[in-house]
Amino acid sequence: MSETRSKPRHRRRKSALAVGVPLALTAAGTLAYGTDFGVFGEDAQRTASAATAAPAWATATADGFASVNALGQNGTYGGRDGKTVTVKTLADLEKYATATEPYVIVVAATINMDPVGKEIKVKSDKTIVGSGTSGHIVGGGFFLGSGVHNVIIRNLTIRDAYQGVWNDKDHDFDAVQMDGAHHVWIDHNDLRNMADGLIDVRKDSTYVTVSWNKLSNDNKAFGIGWTENVVTDITIHHNWIRETEQRNPSTDNAAHAHLYNNFLEDVAGTTIKSSYGNYSRGATRMLLENSYFQGMNNPVIKDSTASIVQKGNTFVSTTGRNESGGTAFDPKAYYAYTPDKTADVPALLKSGVGPRGSIGTTATTKAAAATTLTVAKDGSGQYSTVQAAVNAVPANNPARVVIQVKPGTYRELVKVPSNKPHVTIQGTGGSRKDTVIVYNNAAGTPKPDGSGTYGTGGSATVAVEADDFQARNLTISNNFDEAANQSISGHQAVALRTASDKVFLDSIIVEGDQDTLLLDTAAKDRLGRVYMKNSYIVGNVDFIFGRATAVIDGSVITLKKRWNGTSAGYVTAPSTAANRKGILIANSTVNGSVSDRTFYLGRPWHAGGDASLDPQTTVRNTTLSAAIRTTPWTDMSGFSWKNDRFAEYMNKGAGAGAASTERPHLTDAQAAGQEVADWLGDWTPSAS
Structure with a gap:
C-alpha cells in the first residue's frame, strides 16, 4: 500500500539484523609471510563448507x-x-x-x-x-x-x-x-x-x-x-x-x-x-x-x-x-x-560489490553438482591415477565433478580436455605437500613414438584445456633434471599449463625451474582468466608466463637458483594480446634463497615475433625481497619493455624502489583501474 504522509512514521527495531558478509570478504585476511613453504604453515589449507541447511542467502x-x-x-x-x-x-x-x-x-x-x-x-x-x-x-x-x-x-x-x-x-x-x-x-x-x-x-x-x-x-x-x-x-x-x-x-x-x-x-x-x-x-x-x-x-x-x-x-x-x-x-x-x-x-x-558465487546457489543445484570421484595409489579409491578419474568424467558434463586425490606422489601426465568443464582436482591431505602430481618432460625431451620433441606447452605435467577448472590443496611439479640433460636443447619444463577460462587455483604449490606456470588461452582471440590465491609458485626463468588474463593474489613467489648454482632469472614473461589484461601480481610476496639484485620482475614475450601483442605485468601491494633488480624490467628478443605495459604500485620490501623512467609506477587513478576485480570482470571465483 502507498500513502501520502506529511511526516514519515517509523518504529525502531528491537534488535539489529545480522547481514551476510560476502565470501570474498570473510576469506580475506592479512597473511604473514616467511620463506619457502613456511608462510601459511605446513598444514595450512582452505576448505569450502558445505551447507547443511537452507543457505544463508535464502533467508x-x-x-x-x-x-x-x-x-x-x-x-x-x-x-x-x-x-x-x-x-x-x-x-x-x-x-x-x-x-x-x-x-x-x-x-x-x-x-x-x-x-x-x-x-x-x-x-x-x-x-x-x-x-x-x-x-x-x-x-x-x-x-x-x-x-x-x-x-x-x-x-x-x-x-x-x-x-x-x-x-x-x-x-x-x-x-x-x-x-x-x-x-x-x-x-x-x-x-x-x-x-x-x-x-x-x-x-x-x-x-x-x-x-x-x-x-x-x-x-x-x-x-x-x-x-x-x-x-x-x-x-x-x-x-x-x-x-x-x-x-x-x-x-x-x-x-x-x-x-x-x-x-x-x-x-x-x-x-x-x-x-x-x-x-x-x-x-x-x-x-x-x-x-x-x-x-x-x-x-x-x-x-x-x-x-x-x-x-x-x-x-x-x-x-x-x-x-x-x-x-x-x-x-x-x-x-x-x-x-x-x-x-x-x-x-x-x-x-x-556485485554478484557473488556464494549467493543464489540452491540446494538442488548443489546436489546435482555433488559428483565425487576418488583417487588413491593404494587401491582404496575408485581410481589409482588422476588421469583415469579425468577420463571417467562424461564429455560435456553439465555440473561440477570433484576428483578427490588421497595423499601420495602420482608420477603421471594429466590432461583435462576442453570437453570436460567444471572439474575440480583436490588433494585430501592436511597439507598441500601431501598430494603431489609430478613428471619430468622438457621442451626438448624426445617423444616415445619418435615424432619429435614435446615443445614447451607439451611438456606440462598437468594441462588444463577445460573452462571452469579448479585445483586446490596439492602440489603440481615438473622435476626435469637440467644438470643431467645438458645434451638436450630446450630446457623449458612446464608444471602446469592452463588454456581455458575461469581457472581457480586455490591453495596449491606449482614448482619447477624454467617456464613453471604457463597461463595461456585457447586461442589468441579467446579470453582466458585465471585466479590464483593462497598459493606458491617456484622457479627461475620466465616461470610465470603466457597470454592469459591472470591474477596471482595473496601468494608467495619463490625464486630459485639455476641448475648450475647461479642466481639469474625473470619472474614473468607475459605475451598479452592487445586490449586484454595480462598478469597481475597483488598482495603477495616475492622471496627465495638467491643473490641480491639478480632477478627481473619481467620481460615482454612477443611469441613468434608477433609485434601486435601488448604484454602486461603489474605488480602491486607486494613485498619484494632484495633479489629484485633496481631496474626490474628488461627487453626480450628485440622487443623493448618500454613499448609494452609494465608497472608497479605501492610495493614494499628491500626490492621495492622509487618511481623513475626505468621503474614506472601507476598513479592512484591508474591503480584504481588495475584491481583484482578489473582483471576478473563478471567472474567471481568461488570454491566448489
Missing part, C-alpha cells in the same frame, strides 16, 4: 531503512515464505515475478528482454536472485509500481539497454525503477550500460536499502524523488559508483537519506566526465559519512533548501563544489549499523 533480510517495521510491513525479506523456482527464460521469469503469491526466483541464465527496454512489473513478496554469477538480465529491467512491497533484487547483472544516445531523453530503460513502492532491498548487483538510469526511486517510494552494488558506465546512476512530498526514507551503503556522469545519486525531497561507505570514482583519461556526485535537493535531509570520492567533479552539492551533514569522508583529486550545511538525523534512531573505515572503502568495495 537473508535487509538492513538499513528497508529493515524498519512500517506501513504494515515488518522489514524486507522478499519471497522467503514462498516456493523457490529456477528460471532460465523470459517467460518463466515474468510468470513468477508477476504472480500474486510469494516466490524466491533464482535466475540461472542470461535472459534477453524482448522488446529491448522491457521492464517486468514485479509484484509484492518476491526475491529475484541470480544463481552465482550466471544471472544476467540484458536489455531491460524491473518495475515496482504503487503499493508493491517486500521485494529483494539481488546478485544479478542487469545491463545493456543502451540505445546509442548518452543522455537519453527518449528511452526510459532503467535497471530497477520503483514508483510508490516500499520495503525494497537492492543488493550485490552489477548494473551498467542502460538507456536512461540504473536505479530510479520515485513517487514516494520509501523504506529502501541499496547495498553492495556496482553501478557503472551510464549517464545517470541513481535518481531519488520526483515528488512534492517529503516521504522517502532510504539507506545507500557500500556501493561502487564508477564512470557515471550524474545522479550519483541525486536525492530530491527525501525525508531521510543515509549514505555511507560508498565509493564514487571518475577515472582519469576516459570520455566519461562526472558533472556531480552526491546531490541533496529540495527538502532532503542527508547524512553522508565515511564515503570515498576519487576524481569526482563537484563531489557533494546541495540546494539552499536542502541539508547535508558530512562525517569522515575522503576526497582524492576532486574538483569543484564540496558542500555541507543544515541538520540531518541519527540513523541509529531507526536501525543499527557500523560503518567501515573510510580508508578501507575502495579496496573493500572492489573485492566485495
Whole structure:
C-alpha cells in the first residue's frame, strides 16, 4: 500500500539484523609471510563448507531503512515464505515475478528482454536472485509500481539497454525503477550500460536499502524523488559508483537519506566526465559519512533548501563544489549499523560489490553438482591415477565433478580436455605437500613414438584445456633434471599449463625451474582468466608466463637458483594480446634463497615475433625481497619493455624502489583501474 504522509512514521527495531558478509570478504585476511613453504604453515589449507541447511542467502533480510517495521510491513525479506523456482527464460521469469503469491526466483541464465527496454512489473513478496554469477538480465529491467512491497533484487547483472544516445531523453530503460513502492532491498548487483538510469526511486517510494552494488558506465546512476512530498526514507551503503556522469545519486525531497561507505570514482583519461556526485535537493535531509570520492567533479552539492551533514569522508583529486550545511538525523534512531573505515572503502568495495558465487546457489543445484570421484595409489579409491578419474568424467558434463586425490606422489601426465568443464582436482591431505602430481618432460625431451620433441606447452605435467577448472590443496611439479640433460636443447619444463577460462587455483604449490606456470588461452582471440590465491609458485626463468588474463593474489613467489648454482632469472614473461589484461601480481610476496639484485620482475614475450601483442605485468601491494633488480624490467628478443605495459604500485620490501623512467609506477587513478576485480570482470571465483 502507498500513502501520502506529511511526516514519515517509523518504529525502531528491537534488535539489529545480522547481514551476510560476502565470501570474498570473510576469506580475506592479512597473511604473514616467511620463506619457502613456511608462510601459511605446513598444514595450512582452505576448505569450502558445505551447507547443511537452507543457505544463508535464502533467508537473508535487509538492513538499513528497508529493515524498519512500517506501513504494515515488518522489514524486507522478499519471497522467503514462498516456493523457490529456477528460471532460465523470459517467460518463466515474468510468470513468477508477476504472480500474486510469494516466490524466491533464482535466475540461472542470461535472459534477453524482448522488446529491448522491457521492464517486468514485479509484484509484492518476491526475491529475484541470480544463481552465482550466471544471472544476467540484458536489455531491460524491473518495475515496482504503487503499493508493491517486500521485494529483494539481488546478485544479478542487469545491463545493456543502451540505445546509442548518452543522455537519453527518449528511452526510459532503467535497471530497477520503483514508483510508490516500499520495503525494497537492492543488493550485490552489477548494473551498467542502460538507456536512461540504473536505479530510479520515485513517487514516494520509501523504506529502501541499496547495498553492495556496482553501478557503472551510464549517464545517470541513481535518481531519488520526483515528488512534492517529503516521504522517502532510504539507506545507500557500500556501493561502487564508477564512470557515471550524474545522479550519483541525486536525492530530491527525501525525508531521510543515509549514505555511507560508498565509493564514487571518475577515472582519469576516459570520455566519461562526472558533472556531480552526491546531490541533496529540495527538502532532503542527508547524512553522508565515511564515503570515498576519487576524481569526482563537484563531489557533494546541495540546494539552499536542502541539508547535508558530512562525517569522515575522503576526497582524492576532486574538483569543484564540496558542500555541507543544515541538520540531518541519527540513523541509529531507526536501525543499527557500523560503518567501515573510510580508508578501507575502495579496496573493500572492489573485492566485495556485485554478484557473488556464494549467493543464489540452491540446494538442488548443489546436489546435482555433488559428483565425487576418488583417487588413491593404494587401491582404496575408485581410481589409482588422476588421469583415469579425468577420463571417467562424461564429455560435456553439465555440473561440477570433484576428483578427490588421497595423499601420495602420482608420477603421471594429466590432461583435462576442453570437453570436460567444471572439474575440480583436490588433494585430501592436511597439507598441500601431501598430494603431489609430478613428471619430468622438457621442451626438448624426445617423444616415445619418435615424432619429435614435446615443445614447451607439451611438456606440462598437468594441462588444463577445460573452462571452469579448479585445483586446490596439492602440489603440481615438473622435476626435469637440467644438470643431467645438458645434451638436450630446450630446457623449458612446464608444471602446469592452463588454456581455458575461469581457472581457480586455490591453495596449491606449482614448482619447477624454467617456464613453471604457463597461463595461456585457447586461442589468441579467446579470453582466458585465471585466479590464483593462497598459493606458491617456484622457479627461475620466465616461470610465470603466457597470454592469459591472470591474477596471482595473496601468494608467495619463490625464486630459485639455476641448475648450475647461479642466481639469474625473470619472474614473468607475459605475451598479452592487445586490449586484454595480462598478469597481475597483488598482495603477495616475492622471496627465495638467491643473490641480491639478480632477478627481473619481467620481460615482454612477443611469441613468434608477433609485434601486435601488448604484454602486461603489474605488480602491486607486494613485498619484494632484495633479489629484485633496481631496474626490474628488461627487453626480450628485440622487443623493448618500454613499448609494452609494465608497472608497479605501492610495493614494499628491500626490492621495492622509487618511481623513475626505468621503474614506472601507476598513479592512484591508474591503480584504481588495475584491481583484482578489473582483471576478473563478471567472474567471481568461488570454491566448489
